[in-house]
Amino acid sequence: MRPKSIVWKYFKKVDGKTVTCQICKKDLKYFGGTSNIKQHLIRIHPIQFAAENDTPTEEESYLEVTEVSTPQPQTSNITNKIQETQEFTSLSGPSGVNTSTSEVISRKRPKQLKLYGGESNVEISETKIQQIDNALINMLTKDYQPLSLVENQGFLEYSRALQPLYKPPSRKKITYDLLPKKYAEATSALKNILSNVKYISLTTDIWTSDSTRAYITVTAHFVSEDVLCSGVLATRELPGSHTGENIGTALKNLFSEWDIENKIVAIVSDNGANIKNAITEHLQLHHVPCVAHTLNLIVSDSLKSETLEIIFKKCRNLVGHFKHSSLASDKLKSVQEQMRLPLLKVKQDVPTRWNSCFIMLKRLNEIKEPLCVALASSTKPPQFPTVEEWDIINEIIKVLKSADDMTTIISSQSYPTLSMVIPLVRGFQYTLRNINTVTEVGTALKLKLLETMNRRFGGFETSKIVAKASFMDPRFKKLAFGNEENANSAEKWVSEELKLMFALKKNQTFNIQSSQQPQAEEQEENILPNIWAHFDKKISAVKTYSTPASMGMITIRQYLEMEILDRKKDPFLEFWAKHKLSFAELYDLALKYLSIPATSVPSERVFSKAGQLTNSRRNRLSPKNLDQIIFLNSQF
Known part of the structure; x- marks a missing residue:
């Protein structure tokens, strides 16, 4: 008995000449064969068709489905600077849109899926598979997606909708084959560039993942073909205690691996004694303290004042009132609408970051009037700053503004080099001196900042x-x-x-x-009179x-x-x-x-992003895979 075609799983006969699709409820003409209704299933419902993988029956006539190529966005990186264009393929237009056969056939078709009488011939070129695999690795590393994404049912269905002939690689294949190959290609390209570079400067930082593993990240900065370049070299696990000796050994091994031991000009890091000891004592290299860390210490030290702390506490309570009460927050929004003011919310500060305190004060000062009105109807309002305290807050904002500007500059994505530090510091000092302060607290803060800057930044000009x-x-x-x-x-x-x-x-x-002077010429000179003496x-x-x-x-x-x-x-x-x-x-x-960075922000930015990789969905990542993914991510 001839096997029944799987199309009848999705179609129901109405009469001898009509069938109804059970998915979209559309009526189709039926002439005794299933090729027409199977075309509908392939074009309009490709997921269901791909999931079946059935063997066609004798009654099914010749069927041709054309792949449609779509160019993928180009990507570039610092290693090979080569733009690659990948192509995805699709069997049809969007689900639910009836794309005519002529439209499909008129498109480019590099490969065909052909179904004949009693057997199937399903083909997709090896080149196309490699292109899609490469695009998949790019997506996983560029967006820090978990490798387990390829096991998710939703992703598999999405992949089948795009290209039913393509089977996504397993997580195991990605982990042990595709990812290492991509990493090897990228590192080889960067090593080739570094082999032609005479001088390299580095940044480094140590961080701890959610799984309490410690890692050390190193970034390289250099000039290639008169262009300032940078990139991640490695993110390696740092087991054991973080002594200067252990850190130095880890860095030395990494330098040897990249063959850059004799090219390093300086290493930029935070002011930690252990990492400084590793660089200066164990590696015998120049250590440059991170300007961003130094500036953070300067401002944090200057803000340590009982008077300032009283004002900050009052402001934090004010912010907390509107943050933790939806009624208070809604009231503030209503008042701002009535006063035709921008709908701005309060900002919470973070104790470890002084600039968050600056942002909090700045926002409170901007919405001071609607805040006052909103609190008037509150049954238990927090203490509101006095007129004198608002004057102090205004001056704190003025004084910290220049420090915030400098922080923004030195922490920017297009990082500044060491050559900019001296003019930036001098500009900061000049701006501070010219700020007119009236309150005693504001004046004291300004003088404290200037004094602390001279003490901590004073050695930069003589370095x-x-x-x-x-x-x-x-x-x-x-x-x-x-x-x-x-x-x-x-x-x-x-x-x-x-x-x-x-x-x-x-x-x-x-x-x-x-070495090039001929001996015969020397003998001739000795014989002839020395008239040229x-x-x-x-x-x-x-x-x-x-x-x-x-x-x-x-x-x-x-x-x-x-x-x-x-x-x-x-x-x-x-x-x-x-x-x-x-x-x-x-x-x-x-x-x-001129290639030496002013801060270790490039390394810090790496582990800030890497935190996405070490959360609960990705905690199965080995240190080796983590290193590979972070490196590849830095290429985009």
């Missing part, structure tokens, strides 16, 4: 590595410094380094010339003035005499790329010092 970075930036040169003495010191340090470079170059040139003596006298030191001084003078570059322009693309031939040695120093 060789920071001073050289500012000096080598054509936007700042010697103008960045607070006094002439510090500017001259920076020039001296750069001059000394140039002197060594010119001396090395001179020795190399001399050795090459000596007088001239050669004059030349030697002139050459004594062209010492490495004098060449360095001349180069620096020429550099300083050139016009200052606009502050908003790129120092590499707009200056050094154009002058690297005439200032070859200075260009080399620019590559060395």
